[in-house]
Amino acid sequence: RKEVEQDPGPFNVPEGATVAFNCTYSNSASQSFFWYRQDCRKEPKLLMSVYSSGNEDGRFTAQLNRASQYISLLIRDSKLSDSATYLCVVNMGTALIFGKGTTLSVSS
């Protein structure tokens, strides 16, 4: 089983749509989780951390399910500017491990 797995997509949605990404991880002892965003040919940038109780930042909601070892990212009211690759990141106890990313394309 790969350490951090994501559906690569692409997810093609119209503006205003709600879209959700899931990510599964292999190490049940992992303690910290993040979502990063990467635009084409750019470096990744932190979108949000994922807390056990779930957390929300504007249109973005992140949730953690420790029992099933997955985290999710929900984007509401999608904007054209949300088009990017979303990377799930998990602290595996030794280093931060990135998933391969899920590509989102929002169209008008």
Added chain:
Amino acid sequence: GAGVSQSPSNKVTEKGKDVELRCDPISGHTALYWYRQSLGQGLEFLIYFQGNSAPDKSGLPSDRFSAERTGGSVSTLTIQRTQQEDSAVYLCASSRTGKDEKLFFGSGTQLSVL
């Protein structure tokens, strides 16, 4: 500068040559990571430095790859006897204290091995 700086931004080399990639982390950041990203792929973890601790080298793909961090600041990633499959973007990131902190990435070094 205020951000993570990597040099060179682009490197073209011939198969079999050695290359050195440099990373200047944000001043005061104790944690430093190297990742590589092949075209259309995710980030592959290479090595992690945390303060004065022994680095986590578990991601280095072969003994042709090595990295050091001098004085707890600048890091150099060395690839010996480069192969075509080493072609990728090599990304460096730093964080204030460790792996639970936000990572700040440099713009990367695009390595092309001909």
